[in-house]
Amino acid sequence: MAKPMSKVSEAQLIPISFTLNGRLQEIEVQPHELLLDVVRERLGLTGVKRSCDVQVCGACTLLVDGRPVSACTTLAFEVRGRSVLTIEGLAENGKLHPLQQAFIDHGGFQCGFCTPGMILAAKALLDENPDPSEAELKHFMHGNICRCTGYKKIIESIMAAAKTMRSGK
């Protein structure tokens, strides 16, 4: 027997519960809301950027359950029951994450626009593969575009951070 269908014109609110940078969030979203807009506009975390808006450049990279997704092309309700990490959630008790420190020490950014996404993607890489070869690093990071640095310093930063993290922070 078919369920009675709700009218398209009525707003559909989906209650979602998820952890954001380690803290529990309980909000209601409409199906068509994008994760990028919810994080930036409703939750006020503007580290994640809208850049190409077609999931090609990586500036909108967020980690959901530790894995990189394009927030610009993710419906917000999809993070229900999951953990979301933004760049604001990397530093712990004021201490920068090794990746953040490495990007500073090795000049891994210039204008900084791609950097939050770049660092989060690198974190996902190193969580999956703590000792990547340069080829493996490049393959993983292939979807994060930078217009300033020419990538050399980004690779150096990530490799340096990987070394630091392997030696136990």
Next chain:
Amino acid sequence: MLRRFRLEEPESVSEVSELLGRFGDSAKIYAGGTELLLAMKEGLVQYERLINVKKLKCKDVTLESGQVTIGALCTHHELETSQAIKENLPAFAKLEHNVANVRVRQVGTIGGNLCFAEPHADPGTLLIALDAKMIAEKSASTREISAEKFFIDAFETALEPDEVLTQIVIPAPTASARNAYLKFGYLERPSVGVAVAFNLNGQISSMRIAVGCAGPAPRRVQEAEALFEGKSKDDAERNLAEAGLLAGRAAEAISDLHGSQEYKEHIVGVLLKRAFLSALS
């Protein structure tokens, strides 16, 4: 900003099929959304309802009775890291490893990729060469569609409006099986893809060649296969140039931003040669 739509979250294939039948063009299946949401953001398509199929049980990869069965909801990431696929279909694991970028691989599903039928995509081409079968289900029935009959045209598959792709079945390659997939592109999506699959027992047999991305849909190029069938490795190698020409012409290449028709035909020939040699090694 997307236009408003209602979200439906059915829990069975029949429910999905019923929703599709009831709402027709105003509803669309939504899985990873990596293609669909882009088209919606561009304003190229509009739907009153999206049918989230991620509650369906189509996520397994199994090896049974000489067949590798892949659930349509498997993401590219799940496929590239699947032991069963890495062991039995390494060329397919490699293909999945190179789809788009890490974020698309994380959420994009093989089912979504095949059903959206974007011309510039990888999996369909290799699946044709591997003689895969697509399992399409609706409320009362199930049927098998061979990969080479699945892709009709750009963005058009053989699925009926109320059918759901649930599984892809690939014959597990035997010890004498060889296959390879190579692609070429410098834009975000691949421009040309060529797949070969054959058995080598002194002679080449069951040769299958498929070309994708260059034309509106991936297709098998039987015209070129005849130059390999029954030949020894060395004889086949001598035919590579001619096979490349035939395959290029059969590709129905379209001149676009990815390159002219002639350029793509040429690349088809180059990739066919390299894929064949790669499959041999």
Next chain:
Amino acid sequence: MEFQKEVEIRAPREKVWRFIWDVDRFIACVPGCKEAKTIEEGKRYAATMVEKVGPFKVEFPTNIEVLEREEMTRIKAQASGADNKIGSRMKLDLDVNLRDEGDKTVLGFVAGVDILGKLAALGHGIIKRKADQVLDEFAQAVKKQLEGDS
């Protein structure tokens, strides 16, 4: 995008010419064309063009204007339409000509098609193929209509 098509019809030129001006029958040959209206006989017409490429559908309310007319020989027309839902416009320049070939008539046309706006995002190649298909189907439908009722 330019297209050139020619179709041989086993019917005398006068019959083909009259068919072209029989708006309802003529429009029925254009794939995706519906609701044809005559606004000014022989000069201005309106119709709705609906085309689909996979899931991408466009609906262009179209205005057609006959620019030049050479009895029994040639028609020059222009059509344009816009689909505001998709943010795309279509422009068509059409040159239709008729000539005798023995007891048959050759109907030829040169069509210049321009698609502007979001739809172009689908890719020039795909749109060109679709336009080519539509024109082919149209030519064959005209031939069938005219040869069918003899």
